[in-house]
Amino acid sequence: MIWHGFLGSADQMISDGVLMDLSKDLPKKAPHYWAFLKAHPEYMRAMKTDSGKIYMAGFFRETPQQTTFIGPEIRQDWLDANNLKMPTNIAEWENVFKVFHDKYNATLGFVPDWTFNPGFAGAFGAHAGLDPNSYIDGKKVKFAQTQPEWKNYIAWLHKMYAEGLIDKDFVTADGNSLQTKATTDKVGVIFNLQSVVSKLNTAAASNKSSAKWVGAPYPNQANGEKPTAIYMIDMYNTQGVGITTSISKDKLDAAYKWIDYPYTKEGQLYWNYGEKGVSWEMKDGKPTFTDKMTKGKYDLLTQTQLYTRNTGNGLGVQLLDMIRQRTDASSFNAGKTWYNGNKQVRQAMYPSAVSYTRQESKEIAQIMNTMGTYVKERAIKFITGELPMSQFDSFMTGLKKQGVDRYLKIQQDAYDRYLKRQ
Numbered sequence: 001m002i003w004h005g006f007l008g009s010a011d012q013m014i015s016d017g018v019l020m021d022l023s024k025d026l027p028k029k030a031p032h033y034w035a036f037l038k039a040h041p042e043y044m045r046a047m048k049t050d051s052g053k054i055y056m057a058g059f060f061r062e063t064p065q066q067t068t069f070i071g072p073e074i075r076q077d078w079l080d081a082n083n084l085k086m087p088t089n090i091a092e093w094e095n096v097f098k099v100f101h102d103k104y105n106a107t108l109g110f111v112p113d114w115t116f117n118p119g120f121a122g123a124f125g126a127h128a129g130l131d132p133n134s135y136i137d138g139k140k141v142k143f144a145q146t147q148p149e150w151k152n153y154i155a156w157l158h159k160m161y162a163e164g165l166i167d168k169d170f171v172t173a174d175g176n177s178l179q180t181k182a183t184t185d186k187v188g189v190i191f192n193l194q195s196v197v198s199k200l201n202t203a204a205a206s207n208k209s210s211a212k213w214v215g216a217p218y219p220n221q222a223n224g225e226k227p228t229a230i231y232m233i234d235m236y237n238t239q240g241v242g243i244t245t246s247i248s249k250d251k252l253d254a255a256y257k258w259i260d261y262p263y264t265k266e267g268q269l270y271w272n273y274g275e276k277g278v279s280w281e282m283k284d285g286k287p288t289f290t291d292k293m294t295k296g297k298y299d300l301l302t303q304t305q306l307y308t309r310n311t312g313n314g315l316g317v318q319l320l321d322m323i324r325q326r327t328d329a330s331s332f333n334a335g336k337t338w339y340n341g342n343k344q345v346r347q348a349m350y351p352s353a354v355s356y357t358r359q360e361s362k363e364i365a366q367i368m369n370t371m372g373t374y375v376k377e378r379a380i381k382f383i384t385g386e387l388p389m390s391q392f393d394s395f396m397t398g399l400k401k402q403g404v405d406r407y408l409k410i411q412q413d414a415y416d417r418y419l420k421r422q
Helices: 007-015 031-039 041-046 076-081 090-104 148-162 175-183 194-206 249-263 265-273 300-307 320-326 329-339 358-384 389-402 404-419
Strands: 002-004 059-061 070-075 107-109 134-137 140-143 187-193 213-215 240-242 280-283 286-289 316-318
Touching (some): 031 041, 070 076, 070 329, 076 090, 090 107, 090 148, 090 187, 134 404, 140 404, 148 389, 194 213, 194 329, 249 265, 249 316, 286 320, 316 320, 358 389, 358 404, 389 404
Parallel strands (some): 059 316
Antiparallel strands (some): 002 240, 070 213, 280 286
């Protein structure tokens, strides 16, 4: 048995006789997993290759809220001190930035990596931050950075930067430097992981600071509609457990029982909460972490990593209540605020379960090797003004030369095959 991200090579591995096709045996040998997939067609499709073979036992999330764990974080105490309501659109956000800058000389802080994708782009109808991103419009694959909405978003970030409302050090910032700026009142809004909310509040308490950080909702579009993009991942992982053909026949049934167990009621509790009577017990009809977890030697997140299985990923279904119990209330509420019913975003996401042929994978990697750097570098230069927005057409020409059309063709072909999986 092997844990791996098989997706791109699963069909070839099955054809080469390395990995087993689980399709025929699942109904009989792993009935709970099979019933789960049958009840969730989206998951069934994600666990199949383009040729229709089931290649692994997967990991899934109970609710969409669990797929959103990055977003804007704001100083609630500063909002209160200046009689400001929580901003809900770009106009209100701009006002908050100006007040924070005028009163506290504080700016918007972020790291130019995946934690700032998509940033505030969704308020402009765009689908990406600084990193290249493809999305689905109907059944057509589009590249976010070629769309006028993305240009408008980048132009707004440039305006903010020119007005001194964005941290001048954002280009070289990393997670540690950003948190240092947050704890020393240099930034009043940041984009980061939900766990950072509780870290900042813990630091404030230790420093006897009045700072109170909370998650702020992604801003709506100017017409009042919800944002077109927020940070969101799929309800499933593309990593999981497969069975190789090298397994001995006398252990095959046991292997199927093992991958089936997390999808049983008992197995779901075990993978989420650990061993009953040790790390959890029933209270008022609900599984509840014991003192060993909540008052253990380490913080609760570390304790759950030691005693449970479905923390970041695992097998079976990760339960929302487990996340709630292991997470500080301020961090948990931040994730809830960011998701905020933004289910429409998922319709535009390019599915991570899409797979490429070997040739396609090679071409995609070659194109993105240069195009990814090109997009990010130009985006940063547009924001800082090193490149004027008048050169945006030149940027588009550069994308053509980098191979964006071929990139989209490959992605479209792969997406079309994904939709045809039965």
